[in-house]
Amino acid sequence: MCLSATLIFTAKWSGETGVIASFDTETSRHIQRFSGREDSNGSPVSQNPSVDKSDLATPTAHRATEFHPRNIEGDKVLTAFDQWVEEYLAASSPTELTRLEDDGEQLAKARRYALAELIETDPERALQEAVPFAKRQKLPGSIQQQLEERVSGTASYRVIASLPDRNAPQESPSIERYVTLNERTFKASVYGRRLTEPSKESIPVHGIAIGNTVALHESPVRVLEAGELSDPSLPLPANGGICPVSKSAGLQSAAVQVGDEVVYLCHDKHIETFTHDLEAQEAGFTPLTRQSDLSRSTGLKKVLLMRVNFPDDLSVSISDVDANEMMQQVNAFYIENSYGNVSISATVTPVLTLPNPKSYYLNGDADYTLRELLLAARTAAEAAGFPRANYDLDLVHNRACSPRAYVGIPGAMLYDKDVTAASHELGHNFGAWHANGWKASDGSIIGPGGNLEYANPFDTMGGGRKSHFNAYYKHQLGWLPDSAVQPVSGDGIYRLYPIDLSHIENGLTYALTIKKDNLRTYWIETRQSLNSSFPANVLLNWSPWYGSASGTQLLDATPVSHGWFYDAPFSLGQSFYDPDLGLKIIPWRATAEYVEVLVKHVHYLAFEAESVSAAPQGSSSSENGYVLISPDDRSPTAFGIDLPADGEYALSFQVQPAAGAKSLSLSVDNTEAIAIELSSTDSTNQWVWTRMNRPLLLTAGKHMIYLRADGGDVGLETFVVTDDPTQGLPPIIAKIRDQVATVGATIKIPLRITDPDSSEAPLGLTGASSNWAVLSGTAIVLSGSDQNWTATLTPKAGKTGQSVVTLTIAKPGGYCSATSFVLTVVSPGSDGLAASSTEASDLLSTRMEPNGDITILLSKPSRSSWKIEATEDFIFWQDLVDLTTSAAGAEFTDSSAHKFARRFYRAVAN
Numbered sequence: 001m002c003l004s005a006t007l008i009f010t011a012k013w014s015g016e017t018g019v020i021a022s023f024d025t026e027t028s029r030h031i032q033r034f035s036g037r038e039d040s041n042g043s044p045v046s047q048n049p050s051v052d053k054s055d056l057a058t059p060t061a062h063r064a065t066e067f068h069p070r071n072i073e074g075d076k077v078l079t080a081f082d083q084w085v086e087e088y089l090a091a092s093s094p095t096e097l098t099r100l101e102d103d104g105e106q107l108a109k110a111r112r113y114a115l116a117e118l119i120e121t122d123p124e125r126a127l128q129e130a131v132p133f134a135k136r137q138k139l140p141g142s143i144q145q146q147l148e149e150r151v152s153g154t155a156s157y158r159v160i161a162s163l164p165d166r167n168a169p170q171e172s173p174s175i176e177r178y179v180t181l182n183e184r185t186f187k188a189s190v191y192g193r194r195l196t197e198p199s200k201e202s203i204p205v206h207g208i209a210i211g212n213t214v215a216l217h218e219s220p221v222r223v224l225e226a227g228e229l230s231d232p233s234l235p236l237p238a239n240g241g242i243c244p245v246s247k248s249a250g251l252q253s254a255a256v257q258v259g260d261e262v263v264y265l266c267h268d269k270h271i272e273t274f275t276h277d278l279e280a281q282e283a284g285f286t287p288l289t290r291q292s293d294l295s296r297s298t299g300l301k302k303v304l305l306m307r308v309n310f311p312d313d314l315s316v317s318i319s320d321v322d323a324n325e326m327m328q329q330v331n332a333f334y335i336e337n338s339y340g341n342v343s344i345s346a347t348v349t350p351v352l353t354l355p356n357p358k359s360y361y362l363n364g365d366a367d368y369t370l371r372e373l374l375l376a377a378r379t380a381a382e383a384a385g386f387p388r389a390n391y392d393l394d395l396v397h398n399r400a401c402s403p404r405a406y407v408g409i410p411g412a413m414l415y416d417k418d419v420t421a422a423s424h425e426l427g428h429n430f431g432a433w434h435a436n437g438w439k440a441s442d443g444s445i446i447g448p449g450g451n452l453e454y455a456n457p458f459d460t461m462g463g464g465r466k467s468h469f470n471a472y473y474k475h476q477l478g479w480l481p482d483s484a485v486q487p488v489s490g491d492g493i494y495r496l497y498p499i500d501l502s503h504i505e506n507g508l509t510y511a512l513t514i515k516k517d518n519l520r521t522y523w524i525e526t527r528q529s530l531n532s533s534f535p536a537n538v539l540l541n542w543s544p545w546y547g548s549a550s551g552t553q554l555l556d557a558t559p560v561s562h563g564w565f566y567d568a569p570f571s572l573g574q575s576f577y578d579p580d581l582g583l584k585i586i587p588w589r590a591t592a593e594y595v596e597v598l599v600k601h602v603h604y605l606a607f608e609a610e611s612v613s614a615a616p617q618g619s620s621s622s623e624n625g626y627v628l629i630s631p632d633d634r635s636p637t638a639f640g641i642d643l644p645a646d647g648e649y650a651l652s653f654q655v656q657p658a659a660g661a662k663s664l665s666l667s668v669d670n671t672e673a674i675a676i677e678l679s680s681t682d683s684t685n686q687w688v689w690t691r692m693n694r695p696l697l698l699t700a701g702k703h704m705i706y707l708r709a710d711g712g713d714v715g716l717e718t719f720v721v722t723d724d725p726t727q728g729l730p731p732i733i734a735k736i737r738d739q740v741a742t743v744g745a746t747i748k749i750p751l752r753i754t755d756p757d758s759s760e761a762p763l764g765l766t767g768a769s770s771n772w773a774v775l776s777g778t779a780i781v782l783s784g785s786d787q788n789w790t791a792t793l794t795p796k797a798g799k800t801g802q803s804v805v806t807l808t809i810a811k812p813g814g815y816c817s818a819t820s821f822v823l824t825v826v827s828p829g830s831d832g833l834a835a836s837s838t839e840a841s842d843l844l845s846t847r848m849e850p851n852g853d854i855t856i857l858l859s860k861p862s863r864s865s866w867k868i869e870a871t872e873d874f875i876f877w878q879d880l881v882d883l884t885t886s887a888a889g890a891e892f893t894d895s896s897a898h899k900f901a902r903r904f905y906r907a908v909a910n
Contacts, residue, residue: 074114075773078129081111085135101140108146115148116210123189123207123215130208133225151214152206152222154259155181157188158199159550160366161428162404163421174434174453175407175549178367179205179214185367192218193279196544198408198431203282204259220282221275224255224262237262245270272895296408297430297477298338303327303346304391305414306377308398312357317399322417323348329419330426333460336502337468338479344426347391352380358400369401374411393429395422405429420465427461432473433544434551435462437568442764443560444810445576447818451547455565456554458527458539463565468500470541471511471525472552484510491600493588496538498528512597516581518897519545523552524585526595527569536572536590538597575726577602579818584724602724603644606732606754609716612639626656626717629664629709636665636706639719643703647723648695651705654718654754656687661712668696669703678714687717695723718754731755731809736791738822739805744797751782751789753809764810765789771803774825780805795825844907854897856880856905859889865910868892870903882910 084107088100118126131139131147139147158178177188186209190197194216204220228234229252238261243250250264256271257263258278265271305323309315318326327346334342354361354376361373377396378388388394397414403421405412405428412425437455440447456462459470474480486494486509497508504510512524521543530537542553556568557576570576575586581601588598609627629637643649653664657678667673676692707716720732734752741747753765767780774795781792791807802825808818847855856868864885869877883890897903 074117077107077110077114078118081107085131085139089135089138101142104140105142105146108143112146112148112210115208116213119189119208119210119213119215122191124191124218126189126215127208127217133228133231137227148208148210150206151181151186151209152257152259153181153204154202155179155205156201157197157203157205158367158371158409159197159407160370160404161407161434162366163402163424176366177216178365179216181205184212186212186214187365187367188214188216190216190218191546194218195546196433196550197283199406200282201409204278206257219275220258220278221271222257223271224257229255229262235260235262237264239263243270245273297479298341300343300345301392302390303344303426304381304386304388304394305346305348306352306381306386306394306396307349308352308354308373308377308380308396310354310356310358310361310400312359313399314353315399316351317397317415318417320348320350323397326417326419326422330422333419333423333466334426337460338474338477339501339503341479342430342477347386349381349384349386352377352384354380361400366404370404370406370411370413373398373401373413393426395425407431407433420460423460423466427469427473430477432461432469432477434549435459435464435470435473435541436548436551436553437462437565438542438548438553438555440559440810442766442808442810444764444808445555445557445559446578447808447810448766448768451549451553452565453549453551456541456552456568457564457566458530458554458568459552461551462554468527470523470539470552470554471499472523472541472543474499475511480504480510484508486512488512488514488599492598494597494599496524496526496595496597497593499525500527500529512599514581514583514585514599516542516578522585524597526587530569534567534569534571536587536595537569538585538587538595539569540576540585573726577730579730584726586726598725600723600725601645603647603722604724604730604732605641605643605721606734607639607641607719607721609639609719612641613637626715629707629714629716631661631709631711631713636667636708637716639705639707641703641705641721643698643700643721645700645723647698648725649698649721649723650692650695652689652691652720652722653716654687654689656715656717658713658715661709661714663710664690664714665708665710666692667706668698670706671696673708675710687715720754733807733809733819735819736807736821738824739793740824740826741793741795742828743800743825744795746792746794749791749793751784751791751807753787753789755787766808766810767791768806768808769803769823770806771801774799774801775803775805775823782807793823795823800825800827844905846905849893854894854903854905855891856894856907857889857891858883858885858907863909866890866907867910868905868907870894870905877906880905883907 081104084100084104088097088104091097091100115126115129118129130150136144136147156179158180160176160178162174162176177190177194179186179188188207205216206222207214207216209215224234234257237250237255241250241264242248243265244263246266248266250266252264254265254267254271255262256265256274263274265274305327307316307318307320307323309317324346327344327348331344331346334344354373356376361369361376364372373396374394378394381394382388393410393412395412395414399415401413402415403413403425405425407428408431410429412429414422414425434454435456437452438446438449439452439455440449442448454463456464456470458464458467459473460467461469461473468474469477471480471485475482475485480499483506484504488494494512495509496512497504497510499510510525512522514522514524516522523541523543525539525541526537527539540555542548542555544550544552554565554568555576556565557570557574558567561567570585570587572587572590575584577584582603584598584600584602586598586600587595589596613627627637651666653676655664655678661678663678664676665673666676674692674694674696676690678690732754734754736749736751739747739749765782767777767782769775769777769780775793776796779794779796781794783790783792791805793805803823804820805823806818806820845857845859847857849855858866858868866883866885868880868883870880871877880894881892883892894903894905
């Protein structure tokens with residue numbers, strides 16, 4: 001691929017589009033993939049929990065004793081194997097083929113280990129690394145037996161949520177997934193939409209497996225590769241080859257596999273439509289009632305509590321009296337929590353002795369234990385006169401297995417008489433996941449960080465004790481109707497009623513939602529029970545996304561306090577700021593019945609006085625990079641600014657008053673002057689910040705600011721204009737242009753930081769890289785103090801490519817901002833992509849469509865044939881389409897863009 005024929009990247013970023021250099025902010029969205037730590041090879045260390053692996057060296061083995069960590073760099077092995085495949089397929093002489101086969105066998109074994117690791121840590125990429133069918137068929141048998149196993153069919157998909165197992169030697173994952181198809185059970189690694197998909201009894205799946213671990217594709221549809229229809233193991237086409245979309249004869253060139261069927265469609269668009277319809281059907285079907293999702297969590301639910309013991313442990317885990325009392329309290333909890341939408345009618349069995357000793361049921365993974373205990377308990381209950389068909393849900397109370405449950409289908413374990421634990425596990429059966437928290441590593445609220453399991457102390461699905469579910473789960477489960485949830489449509493004050501009541505009233509709002517990006521939505525709620533500690537409280541949660549372990553995430557209003565998430569609520573007047581959206585959320589006013597929440601887009605505009613100073617109308621002078629304002633009666637010093645929106649703006653000034661200076665006189669567009677007093681502490685010849693005491697109502701567009709000093713000279717270096725109603729100001733990093741570096745060479749980038757509220761707390765400055773293959777996160781070194789910092793970047797030796805570098809500055813209490821730029825690493829003597837970026841940015845652009853799709857526009861290109869590619873991180877590029885352009889250009893709509901938090905595009909000449 002020739003770099004000189006590649007156009008500038010354009011991006012979809014947090015729901016927006018444009019040329020990459022036009023974006024200033026980005027939060028870290030690769031928390032699970034990039035942990036910020038490196039192994040000995042300089043690769044990011046995964047924080048994903050390890051799964052039980054089968055014997056990777058022997059594909060036919062079913063169970064392994066131990067998996068030894070690989071001592072090779074996986075990416076290099078995968079690349080080397082791909083190169084070996086191409087070399088083998090190009091060889092012709094028997095001698096050369098024999099030699100290559102010997103080399104390839106060892107490489108294939110190494111690749112098997114590397115791919116097994118990738119299946120666990122990045123299943124989406126693992127699927128991309130699968131050897132294509134046509135190439136696979138041409139490889140020798142000794143190589144084929146080391147390759148990944150392709151699996152597809154109709155499967156039972158089970159999601160298990162577990163509390164920590166007191167019998168386990170080490171902490172195990174809280175969420176685990178398993179699929180059973182063709183009488184085999186795999187532990188599943190998932191991505192995309194399957195991260196929030198609950199258990200399903202019978203759905204189409206496909207993926208690749210190493211041993212007993214499978215990377216599961218998010219789509220139910222597998223597009224067949226060229227030549228694959230000749231595979232005798234595939235079934236004949238369903239419906240006689242009739243396309244289910246058009247009802248006409250389908251084509252072999254548009255063949256797909258869905259579960260145990262092959263389906264012919266007419267073309268790619270019909271494949272997309274067919275896939276979308278199947279995903280919608282899958283999302284709306286649950287095996288609990290075989291009706292809609294909401295049916296599983298509404299109405300009267302008959303629950304069977306099966307008390308069991310074992311031949312080698314006949315102790316009773318809970319008495320009949322305690323069991324009935326516990327379930328009565330669980331019923332009361334759900335009646336109140338659901339506003340009467342669901343209730344529990346429990347039946348408690350006599351103690352049932354299971355046929356096998358306790359160790360039998362614990363001799364396996366989480367799926368085996370839960371499945372075997374449920375099967376044995378259900379069989380014993382049936383024999384005792386409690387047929388399963390008479391109940392909607394069932395629980396096993398025992399002294400062997402700690403609490404755990406299937407998500408979205410019946411079946412759970414209980415250990416003691418804890419009402420909260422029983423309510424929690426039934427919540428999983430209803431379809432709720434864990435209520436987690438987001439913990440930023442930089443002292444901010446939503447900066448780079450990670451997920452904390454069970455961290456929400458105000459929710460029974462987290463760490464709460466008999467606490468109401470959060471608003472997202474109440475809505476998901478059908479207890480909070482659409483009419484009670486108000487999507488925020490614009491700036492304004494919104495009235496919000498508490499969700500922790502026993503009933504709700506029609507016409508009132510109990511939750512607000514704001515879309516953060518294509519992955520997350522803010523859910524805003526208030527709670528009556530928290531008013532005594534947090535007056536006019538507001539709780540902010542993120543909806544589930546790939547960085548939340550499938551659950552919601554509570555945001556902490558006081559991230560650096562010692563109060564854990566117990567002080568997470570935002571109280572009256574306390575503001576939350578999202579720098580990506582430029583949005584503030586503030587509990588504004590309150591009564592005994594409701595809280596009014598102010599939602600407002602705010603702007604923080606920092607100006608270096610010297611750069612925006614107009615031609616002097618009086619006696620002002622510039623010294624050492626700042627503007628000197630003198631007490632001149634004839635005319636003031638003028639500055640030109642451009643405001644992005646109408647609003648009430650306040651101004652803050654970084655000044656150095658000389659002796660005798662008393663105040664600054666401020667007017668905008670020659671309006672009435674306002675005096676800004678300089679206190680005695682300001683008049684010390686030190687740089688300090690001062691601000692006006694009331695905002696000005698200004699319109700969008702260009703304005704002139706006039707300043708005059710009174711009593712003495714005043715130096716002015718920087719001023720900030722904001723329409724933030726709280727007048728709180730985050731630290732601001734000046735924008736950085738895109739950078740070019742040669743391989744292995746260190747570059748130093750000067751940073752200028754403006755911090756109007758520098759007296760509040762120290763700054764935390766962090767750096768992140770999107771492409772660790774080019775620039776690791778630990779190779780970004782930030783040094784400096786006050787306003788002057790330096791970013792030192794050292795790209796990896798021998799690596800060319802690009803990375804998005806994001807610098808985030810944060811202060812305790814939630815204020816943060818970020819700036820991003822593209823680092824292009826080129827070979828010595830090469831100008832690389834950056835050389836043609838200005839010209840190319842005029843050729844390639846993007847447009848956001850109302851439905852979230854991105855349209856890529858190629859304007860007046862110099863060539864007629866182009867390939868459009870997309871990436872999230874500059875590491876892996878996906879071919880989207882081949883475009884044949886006219887003189888006027890061409891365009892293509894990326895209908896998958898809504899699945900990504902950010903998306904970069906490039907056009908490559910064919």
